[in-house]
Amino acid sequence: MTPPGDFAQRLLHWRDRHGRTDLPWQRDRTPYRVWVSEIMLQQTQVAVVIPYFERFMARFPGLIELAEADLEGVLAHWSGLGYYARARNLHRAAREIRDQHGGCFPTDLAAVQALPGIGRSTAGAILSLACGQRHPILDGNVKRVLTRHFGIEGWPGKSDVLARLWGLAEGCTPAERVGDYNQGMMDLGATICTRHRPACQDCPVGKSCLARAQGRQSELPAPKPPKALPTRATLMLAVRNADGEILMEQRPPTGIWGGLWSLPEVAAETTPEQWCLTHFGAKPSQVEMLPQRRHTFSHYRLIIQVAALRVETTPNAIGERSDLRWEPIANAQQLGLPAPVSRILLEILNKSA
């Protein structure tokens, strides 16, 4: 299982000719920019990240601006990207760096990995890409390249398989040009050693690839063992008043959509009329049940039922609850919204216009 001695050299030579050099975070490769890009790119495809990265950098050009910002604004710039704990951790880490590292991004691997939201692979990526330090990375691209090249069996999410992959990643990493090597491995996985129909004839390390030799490219890496998705249901209330405002509710800081603004949710057994009686002391003047919609997460399927309500009175409890707010419908898109809620509000806005 020892890597061929010229593995890294072949990869570096290929990257010099065919690697990606025009991605936004590849110009002005400061630790801050590389860090933000690596966090956004966790479990998220490059093409999706690019516009988010540009908007984020325009608003938070440096670490200090991010640390000084409030979490709400950071979440608003993350809205639609998913995995919102990434944004919360990014914001927390920026303040840690400001307060405990003198505002300078740490250059010690253990110190970087100790920051919230940064694990071993992301720490290695930042320090190799931005600082040239010799650390391996193990993202989805590298896992795919290594499992195929060395014929590693088993799902890479299993700890023993993962440990073997880290050993291979370490063993393949060259002493020089580590940033280019790591970037080259990701380039290779993204453009040649793709999930479907890899372009093995163009691969710089194809001659020593075990999966290619055995024609097993489609079998490696082994897929995640399937499990049945549970289904949950929720009833969201789109409560509008006579001033063209809609009632928004901020979600708890942790859990699904943590810290984002959403629509008030009630248990599926509760009727909108009951909810209005409790919160407004009066029944709604209109109730319209919108068509059900479904939203699928990695671990469950959510059936969303929206009740569109109109009320003529002011809720008697809103003054005591900072997590409830009347918002002009047209302004709601400026808040940090979950993607399905954003679509619901756009639909309501279009229908009323």
Place this chain on the structure above:
DNA sequence: AAGTCGGGGGG
């Protein structure tokens, strides 16, 4: 070791 945490791309 398994579960939690989003949303979209592409087959």
Place this chain on the structure above:
DNA sequence: CCCCCAGACTT
């Protein structure tokens, strides 16, 4: 419809 993507964190 499906699985996967520049993973990390909690239990």
